[in-house]
Amino acid sequence: MLTREDVLAGLPDYLHQILDRHASSHDDAPALHESGQTLSYGQLREAVVRLAKQFESDGIRAGDRVMLVAENSRLLVASLLALSRLNAWSVVVNARLSAGEIDNIRAHCSARRVLYGSATSKDAAGHAERANAVLRMATHLDSYHLGPLNEDCQPEFVENDPSRQVALMIYTTGTTGAPKGVMLTHRNLLYIAHSASLLRQLCSEDRVYAVLPISHVYGLSAVCLASLFAGAALQLEARFDPQELARALRDDGITLMQGVPTLYARLLELADAGQIELYAPKLRFMYAGGSPLDMTLKTAVEQRFGLTLHNGYGLTESSPTISQTRIDAPRSDTSIGLPIPGLDIRLMNNDRSACVAQGEVGELWVRGPNVMKGYYRAPDKTLEVLTTDGWLNTGDLARQDSDGALFIAGRSKELIIRSGFNVYPPEVEAVIAAFPGVVIAAVVGRPVEGNEEVVAFLQVANREAFDTTALKAFLAERLSPYKRPSHIHLLDSLPATASGKILKHQLKAQAEAL
Incomplete structure (x- = not known):
């Protein structure tokens, strides 16, 4: 069984050193495939060195925060x-x-500069135009746009310890005016990269389909960095296109496919309708994560591909992986598997005074080399979830079987996971509340097959005059598609306690009855 020492062995100190693990004889091996073009490991190494020099000449210093507004691309990987x-x-x-x-x-992060992946993303190009960004060229990579220099940016202190030095931040929210930036260190991310490569038995012969957003920690560390760690090739896709995925599985020698459950559900839906043919002669490993896996979907996918659909669980604050099923121990249930090597877990009772008995449901806490440093510029929020001795409260409820396998029983938070993306109700509620005529808004999740929907309940000043169509247009300008409510319901009043606290469990019951 793998141990923490196994994962730590030979671990580089910094993200860019992931390329130095491979001998020069590996330089001609493919690293990144994108839109019919291939970048070798040698070319990627050269591109990274040249890009770093270009960034330095553009005023970027150690300790600066640099925003990368992009979709999956060679440029995004090289920029990291x-x-x-x-x-x-x-x-x-x-x-x-x-x-x-x-x-x-x-x-919030006081970015020194913002890089826009404009050549491969229309959305990034639109943001670049709005920011009056300037065009830049990059060796072996696509062009990009670079925003103005922020002279007010003060660099953060540079730690000598890679377990303390922040490599990147991923924001869990961004609309309320108080976004939370999860600070992940080099050690956090490389620990998950190595762990994932070992548990998936990745090797240099693998070709990994990478459609999960690298802007999401699942796609970043467990897919992108894990593949580079093993010397495998990544096939980068900016957005999920089931027709293209079916073609790649058939023609491109894809050996690993990882995605949220809705990806698999969509493939089966189109295959059943005769619109695509699912044939994957080289595929050896499938993995679902990012949202709950339904047993019906798992069974259907396994029957179609003739392979086990592995399952796992994690969150941004743990870089992300906490547990996953093992290749050598396939499961016929929807367990999220065993904790990854080197991770301590405990399941606490309601008042957090003791651990629950084996088999009972408790609040899941974890501790290990993958746990975040904290939330950027938010020490109070950090202390709400992270103890001084390194225990992270996931906010989720779980139970553990006698064999060590974990099962998620529910969420103690109100977090909604839609198509693998986190949706935070207060964020959506704040945007809705800004629309004229809204008195109060409450957002809950509604389970659907293999996914969750966002449902909004509103109390408005004048129901007859309220324009729901205008509200939807208002939200479309201010929220990403996955955060927008699928259903909007007007009520005379929202259920509440005497103190005015909204009774969301009642609204959730209404949503589930729709």
């Missing part, structure tokens, strides 16, 4: 590694976020 060379922090942002979300994140 180039900024690591400078000891700068990458702030990875999905280009599909709204202008308001991006502005709030930029202001």
Whole structure:
């Protein structure tokens, strides 16, 4: 059985050193495939060095925060590694976020500069135009746009310890005016990269389909960095296209496919309708994560592909992986598997005074080399979830079987996971409340097959005059598509306690009855 020492053995100190693990004889091996073009490991190494020098000449210093507004691309991968060379922090942002979300994140982290992956993302190009960014060219990479220099940016202190030095930040929210930036260190991310490569038995012969957003920690560390750690090839896709995925599985020698459950559900839906043919002669490993896996979907996927659909669990604050099923021990249930090597777990009772008995449901706490440093510029929020001795409260409820396998029983938070992306109700509620005529808004999740929907309940000043269509247009300008409510319901009043606290469990019951 793998141990913490196994994962720590040979672990590089910094992200960019992931390329130095491979001998020069590996330089001609493919590293990144994108839109019919291939970048070798040698070319990627050269591109990273040149890009780091270009960033330095553009005023980026150690300790600076640099926003990367992009979708999956060679440029995004190289930028992460180039900024690591400078000891700068990458702030990875999905280009599909709204202008308001991006502005709030930029202001909160006081980014020195913003890089826009404009050549491969129309959304990034739109943000670049709004920011009056200037065009830059990069060796072996696509062109990009670079925003103005922020002279007010003060660099953060550079730690000598890679377990303390922040490599990047991923924001868990961005619309309320108080976004939370999760600070992940080099050690955090490399520990998950190595762990994932070992548990998936990745090797240099593998070709990994990478459609999970690298702006999401699942796609970043467990897919992108894990593949580079093993010397495997990544096939980068900016957005999920089931027709293209079916073609790649058939023609490109894809050996690993990882995605959220809705990806698999969509593939089966189109295959059943005769619109695509699912044939994957080289595929050896499938993995679902990012949201709950339904047993019906797991069974259907396994029957179609003739392979086990592995399952796992994690969160941004743990870089992200906490547990996953093992290749050598396939499961016929929807367990999220065993904790990853080197991770301590405990399941606490309601008042957090003791651990629950085996088999009972408790609040899941974890501790290990993958747990975040904290929330940026938010010590109070950090203390709410992270103890001084390193225990992270996931906010989720779980139970553990006698064989050590974990099962998620529910969420103690109100977090909604839609298509693998986190949706935080207060964020959506704040945007809705800004629309004229809204008195109060409450947002809950509604389970659907293999996913969750966002449902909004509103109390408005005048129901007859309220324009729901205008509200939807208002939200479309301010929220990413996955954060927008699928259903909006008007009520005379929202259920509440005497003190005025909204009774969300009643609203959730209404949503589930729809």
